[in-house]
Amino acid sequence: VGYVRVFVCIICICNMTLVPLQLGVSCPGGAETLVHTLRTLVEAYPQCGVAGNDFSNGFNETTRSSIFAGLKESPFASLIPAAEVWYGSPSALILERQHGPLVVDGEEVCSAEGSRQGCAWGSFTFCMGLQRTATLTQELHPTTIICMYCDDTYCVHPTDPKEAYAALTTFRRLSRERNRLESVPAKSFFYSPNPRADLSFLDVNTEGHPDHPK
Numbered sequence: 001v002g003y004v005r006v007f008v009c010i011i012c013i014c015n016m017t018l019v020p021l022q023l024g025v026s027c028p029g030g031a032e033t034l035v036h037t038l039r040t041l042v043e044a045y046p047q048c049g050v051a052g053n054d055f056s057n058g059f060n061e062t063t064r065s066s067i068f069a070g071l072k073e074s075p076f077a078s079l080i081p082a083a084e085v086w087y088g089s090p091s092a093l094i095l096e097r098q099h100g101p102l103v104v105d106g107e108e109v110c111s112a113e114g115s116r117q118g119c120a121w122g123s124f125t126f127c128m129g130l131q132r133t134a135t136l137t138q139e140l141h142p143t144t145i146i147c148m149y150c151d152d153t154y155c156v157h158p159t160d161p162k163e164a165y166a167a168l169t170t171f172r173r174l175s176r177e178r179n180r181l182e183s184v185p186a187k188s189f190f191y192s193p194n195p196r197a198d199l200s201f202l203d204v205n206t207e208g209h210p211d212h213p214k
Helices: 002-018 030-044 064-072 077-087 122-140 161-179
Strands: 049-054 094-096 145-149 152-157 189-191
Touching: 002 122, 030 049, 030 145, 030 152, 049 161, 064 077, 064 122, 122 145, 122 161, 152 161, 161 189
Parallel strands: none
Antiparallel strands: 049 152, 049 189, 145 152
8 A cells, every 4th residue: 555655645745746738747637638739729828839749759859967966856856866776787689679789899789878669667757857847938939839748849829830840959959958858750749720811930841740741
């Protein structure tokens, strides 16, 4: 019973720490919540703009220093000693379960960055590392609504599509600087329900640009 109470307390604190920006951890039905939130905003604000982003190999590329920084700045600072056990030293890379750790020239290949493969804390640590980046973006763009599901990020502005894209651009820059994460242009998109919206500010490689090479 004691362990259950501790677990419930952790879930509640995690929910208060990450939600509403991050819906990928400690948010039952987070994916559905994200989908319905975006749908509701698009239907309610016909002049809105929605900018979407995905990272390249995000879970493996995010820096472990950002994970520890995120934990230190959160109510979970007491978990840092436990995190040190799994994330304080390089961990083996595993390509196929039956083959075991990756070995090159007789030496085991290890990774000093990213969430550990198969780690039960994987999504939690990734989101903690990205949380401050998200809150900084929100502070710089207070009129933009930011919704995230782990490494998928959406910025919505009810009336100004250009501001939604500006918020996403800020998020990408901060993610590159703080987490060493790179976005995938081919998996990014922009959408506005307004057929007359001026989208000339978009990068031509962003899906949604009038001249995007489809």
